[in-house]
Every structure is written in C-alpha cells, then in structure tokens.
Amino acid sequence: VSAALTWWCNGRATADGSVGGRGLQYGDGVFRTLLKFGGVVVDEAAQLQKLQRDAARLGIVCDAAQRAALAAEMHEAAGAHRDAAVKLMLVRVDKGRGYPPGSDAADRHVAVYPLPRYPATHWSQGVTAAVSTLRVARQPVLAGIKHLNRLEQVMAYRAAPPEVEEVVLLDTGGAVVGGGRSNLFCVREGVLHTPELSNCGVRGLMRDTLQALAPALGIELRCRDLSLQDVEEADEVFMTNSLIGIWPIRMLGTRRWATPGPVTARLVQRLAHPWSG
Amino acid sequence: VSAALTWWCNGRATADGSVGGRGLQYGDGVFRTLLKFGGVVVDEAAQLQKLQRDAARLGIVCDAAQRAALAAEMHEAAGAHRDAAVKLMLVRVDKGRGYPPGSDAADRHVAVYPLPRYPATHWSQGVTAAVSTLRVARQPVLAGIKHLNRLEQVMAYRAAPPEVEEVVLLDTGGAVVGGGRSNLFCVREGVLHTPELSNCGVRGLMRDTLQALAPALGIELRCRDLSLQDVEEADEVFMTNSLIGIWPIRMLGTRRWATPGPVTARLVQRLAHPWSG
Numbered sequence: 346v347s348a349a350l351t352w353w354c355n356g357r358a359t360a361d362g363s364v365g366g367r368g369l370q371y372g373d374g375v376f377r378t379l380l381k382f383g384g385v386v387v388d389e390a391a392q393l394q395k396l397q398r399d400a401a402r403l404g405i406v407c408d409a410a411q412r413a414a415l416a417a418e419m420h421e422a423a424g425a426h427r428d429a430a431v432k433l434m435l436v437r438v439d440k441g442r443g444y445p446p447g448s449d450a451a452d453r454h455v456a457v458y459p460l461p462r463y464p465a466t467h468w469s470q471g472v473t474a475a476v477s478t479l480r481v482a483r484q485p486v487l488a489g490i491k492h493l494n495r496l497e498q499v500m501a502y503r504a505a506p507p508e509v510e511e512v513v514l515l516d517t518g519g520a521v522v523g524g525g526r527s528n529l530f531c532v533r534e535g536v537l538h539t540p541e542l543s544n545c546g547v548r549g550l551m552r553d554t555l556q557a558l559a560p561a562l563g564i565e566l567r568c569r570d571l572s573l574q575d576v577e578e579a580d581e582v583f584m585t586n587s588l589i590g591i592w593p594i595r596m597l598g599t600r601r602w603a604t605p606g607p608v609t610a611r612l613v614q615r616l617a618h619p620w621s622g
Numbered sequence: 623v624s625a626a627l628t629w630w631c632n633g634r635a636t637a638d639g640s641v642g643g644r645g646l647q648y649g650d651g652v653f654r655t656l657l658k659f660g661g662v663v664v665d666e667a668a669q670l671q672k673l674q675r676d677a678a679r680l681g682i683v684c685d686a687a688q689r690a691a692l693a694a695e696m697h698e699a700a701g702a703h704r705d706a707a708v709k710l711m712l713v714r715v716d717k718g719r720g721y722p723p724g725s726d727a728a729d730r731h732v733a734v735y736p737l738p739r740y741p742a743t744h745w746s747q748g749v750t751a752a753v754s755t756l757r758v759a760r761q762p763v764l765a766g767i768k769h770l771n772r773l774e775q776v777m778a779y780r781a782a783p784p785e786v787e788e789v790v791l792l793d794t795g796g797a798v799v800g801g802g803r804s805n806l807f808c809v810r811e812g813v814l815h816t817p818e819l820s821n822c823g824v825r826g827l828m829r830d831t832l833q834a835l836a837p838a839l840g841i842e843l844r845c846r847d848l849s850l851q852d853v854e855e856a857d858e859v860f861m862t863n864s865l866i867g868i869w870p871i872r873m874l875g876t877r878r879w880a881t882p883g884p885v886t887a888r889l890v891q892r893l894a895h896p897w898s899g
Binding site: 347348349350351352353354355356358364365367368369370371372373376403404414418421422423426429430432434436437441442443444445446452453454455456457458459461479480481482483484486487492493494495496497498499500501502503505517525526545 | 626627707775
C-alpha cells in the first residue's frame with residue numbers, strides 16, 4: 346500500500362491526508378453525537394465508553410489516552426458555546442490505498458454544531474413520522490454500531506415526505522429497526538418494547554439509559570423483533586436520541602396516538618436529561 | 623441544518639469543510655479507480671459515464687461540465703506520472719448536520735497513487751483466494767454502485783488470511799458476490815458466468831467490457847445467481863478490475879485449477895488492456 350502522490354479537491358491541490366483518508370474513502374470509523382446544554386456535556390463518560398466499544402468492533406483501538414485526548418479536545422473546541430451538538434469521530438488512520446486496514450490507530454475528529462432548535466410541542470405533543478420506503482440491509486457484523494457508513498439513512502431521508510419529523514425504518518426482512526436518527530420504543534399493556542438490533546440499526550446511548558431506567562421504575566422492557574403491525578397496534582410509541590431525549594410519536598402514516606401516553610410521560614419525567622424538565 | 627461552528631482534527635482546529643463533510647460523515651458519494659499506463663488513462667470516457675450513472679442512483683448530478691472538470695483535473699493532477707492508479711470521487715456537498723441531502727451537487731476529488739506493482743505471474747499463473755467469513759448484506763438500493771460505504775470490504779480484508787491475493791465474498795443469502803476488490807467470472811463447459819449483482823456488489827467497468835467482448839468472441843455470458851459450489855465446480859475462474867484487467871484464480875480454499883484455462887486465455891488475449899499483452 347502507498348500513500349497518495351497528490352490529492353485534488355475541486356480543482357485545487359490539497360495537502361495529502363487533510364481531505365481524504367479512510368473516513369472519506371471507506372467510512373472506516375465510528376462516531377457519537379453528544380448534547381452540550383447549559384455548559385455541560387451530557388453523559389460524556391458513557392458516550393466515550395460507547396465510542397470505544399463500537400471502535401473495538403471495527404478493530405480500532407480507543408484507549409484511555411485517546412479518550413482523554415478526545416474529551417479535552419471536545420471541551421476546548423466547544424468551549425465558546427454553552428449549547429451545542431458535538432460530534433466525535435474516530436477514523437482509522439490512512440496507510441495508503443487499499444481495503445486492508447494497515448493500523449488499529451485512529452484520527453480524532455471533533456465537530457461542533459449549533460444545537461438544533463425544535464418547537465416545544467415536539468416534546469409535549471409529539472411528532473409525526475412516516476414509514477420509509479427504503480428497507481435497511483441485515484448486516485450483523487455492523488449491527489448496533491454508530492459507524493460512518495450511513496448511505497442507507499441518507500437515502501431514507503431523501504425519499505421521505507418533507508412534512509414528517511422522523512422516518513421509521515424496516516429492514517429487508519420487514520422487522521422494525523427504529524427511527525432514521527433515533528431508537529424506537531412502543532408500549533403495549535404497560536410493557537415497553539424496542540427492537541433488539543442484532544441484524545442492523547444503531548444502539549443509541551438513550552436506549553441504554555432507558556434499559557436501565559425502565560426496570561428501576563418497575564416498567565418491564567423487552568428487546569425483541571417488532572413488526573410494523575406491532576408498532577401500529579401499540580398504545581404508545583416514542584423515539585429517543587441523545588440530542589432530544591424522548592419525543593412521543595403522535596402520527597405514523599394514518600395511525601394517530603393521544604400524546605404523551607402515561608408510560609412515556611413517566612419516563613420523560615424521570616429521565617435525567619435537560620429536556621425532561 | 624447548520625454548518626459546523628468549528629472542526630478539530632487531532633487537537634488542531636481546521637478550516638470547516640476541508641476535512642469533514644458528507645463524505646467522511648456518511649460516505650455520501652461515489653468513486654471509480656482508473657488505470658493510467660504509459661501516459662494514457664484507460665477507458666476514461668466509459669469510467670466517467672459509469673461515475674455519472676452511479677451518482678444518479680444516489681441523486682447526485684454529474685453533468686457534462688462536471689465530467690469535463692473532473693477529466694481536466696485528473697489529467698493535471700496525474701500529469702507528472704506516466705503510470706498511476708487514479709481515484710475519482712464525487713462527494714455530495716455539505717449543507718450542514720443531518721442526513722437529508724440539502725443538494726444534488728458534489729465536490730470533485732482526484733487522488734493519484736503509485737500504480738501497484740504485482741508479479742507477472744499474477745497474470746500468467748494466477749492468484750490464490752479465500753472465501754471471506756464476512757457475508758455481504760443484501761441492499762438492492764445500493765447494489766452495483768461504487769459508493770463510499772465500504773466497511774464491509776474493510777472488514778472482509780481484515781478477517782482474510784494474509785497470504786491470499788483476493789477474498790471471495792458471499793452475501794448473507796449465500797450467493798457469490800465477487801472478489802473484495804474485483805468482479806468474479808467462472809467458466810463451465812465453455813459458458814461464462816458472473817453474478818447478476820442485483821442485491822449487492824459492485825459492477826466494475828471490466829465486467830461491462832467482458833459483457834461486450836464475450837459475445838463478440840462467440841462466448842456465451844450468463845449473469846445469474848452463483849453459489850460457492852458453482853464456482854468450485856467451474857472449469858476456470860478469474861477475477862477482473864480496471865487496474866489489473868484479468869487475473870486467473872488458481873486456488874480457492876482447497877480447490878485448485880490449472881491456469882490459465884483456455885477461455886480465460888482467449889479473453890486476456892483479446893482484451894484491449896495494457897496487461898493483456
């Protein structure tokens with residue numbers, strides 16, 4: 346394998362390595378998106394731990410020194426902003442052309458974005474969603490990981506009706522995967538259900554949080570295969586991610602729910618998250 | 623959607639857009655790898671046309687002006703090198719955080735690498751291959767496209783025995799997809815077979831070339847589902863890509879072939895490619 350002799354972007358020669366590399370060429374890396382709110386990075390340690398575990402699935406090392414460097418760089422990069430969406434990425438270092446990874450080391454990226462501002466009613470009254478026409482492929486080797494191969498999500502949003510706040514993804518076998526940028530939960534007769542995600546999908550941190558919180562509140566949570574019919578027949582449905590916490594879903598296609606349902610409201614109330622009040 | 627407020631890489635702030643964007647974050651783009659040999663870029667027009675068609679599958683526009691710019695930049699970037707591997711990439715422009723594509727325009731990337739030097743025996747006596755333990759996911763929406771989501775290939779090579787020249791990929795349903803960086807053909811009773819690639823895999827330019835060349839030589843070519851058993855029972859097996867042309871496969875696991883077989887030899891002889899002599 347050899348490094349690039351030269352790299353041009355839009356007609357201008359660039360310094361090799363500053364543009365390309367295995368992130369751009371292969372998506373060979375992992376990421377997490379963190380909420381910074383009121384000057385505090387929410388769930389920082391847990392997010393770094395999840396980043397490390399996802400990296401390990403790809404054979405990328407993220408040791409204590411790397412995590413400490415990422416944390417320090419995140420705080421410095423986002424230092425000027427009390428509220429922000431902070432994206433951490435680990436991208437396998439480039440050792441030249443070719444798929445075989447020449448290293449288990451990674452470059453650290455920190456991108457700081459303005460925190461998206463959503464209407465308060467997204468939390469109080471819920472959002473609308475549509476089932477995506479795109480079916481997600483089943484790939485157990487990459488299932489659950491927040492990796493940088495996200496073309497399916499791009500294509501799902503590209504095909505989505507513009508008026509909905511979220512798309513619901515099914516896999517090629519018809520099982521519910523989750524929201525396009527969220528995990529999906531539904532409540533039936535007081536029991537919480539969420540897809541197991543052993544074939545595809547992403548295990549967000551908020552999903553872990555609810556897996557711990559629900560039993561502590563005496564709410565049973567079952568991780569299992571869900572069909573679209575299971576979701577449509579549920580008493581309550583909600584989506585989660587680290588930036589938003591929980592949004593009730595009030596409409597999916599033609600199905601409508603009164604929001605927020607009682608279980609959803611309990612979880613929101615007890616969730617240690619800025620948006621949970 | 624908003625652009626990044628700041629972007630850090632390995633502890634240093636970088637100019638926004640020069641490092642990240644939708645290529646790194648999502649793999650939202652397409653590429654081709656071209657052979658430049660003896661000062662000539664092989665199959666330039668056909669490669670640009672395939673790039674355009676793949677881009678269109680993702681909703682990325684690559685019009686005549688864009689193709690002309692790419693060609694001009696490729697010739698300038700690779701101008702100093704008589705022999706090179708030239709990678710062209712179109713990456714959807716970044717309009718800020720979030721999966722929905724805000725544009726159908728793309729940034730042009732040209733990366734020039736030293737042409738890999740392989741032993742002459744790779745062409746004359748063939749190469750060894752192993753069946754990958756990784757099974758490729760079935761995703762018809764992305765099937766056939768040379769897109770920038772290539773983690774499956776990375777993981778396949780990562781798991782491959784180091785002594786083989788190529789890995790053979792099966793999909794999650796057990797069908798043969800091809801080589802990790804090549805298309806696969808096999809010959810049985812004089813008839814050529816290659817996977818149809820409607821569920822996954824990449825349609826390389828050399829595959830198109832053989833689809834035109836084989837009938838012209840009176841060799842029937844069937845694009846269809848192939849099992850591993852079909853390949854193992856074949857009289858001849860070979861792999862193709864634009865950099866190498868055709869390499870006979872002389873060993874796959876424990877199966878050995880006498881190389882090159884007569885049909886392979888005929889195709890190599892008539893192929894308009896620098897390596898075909």
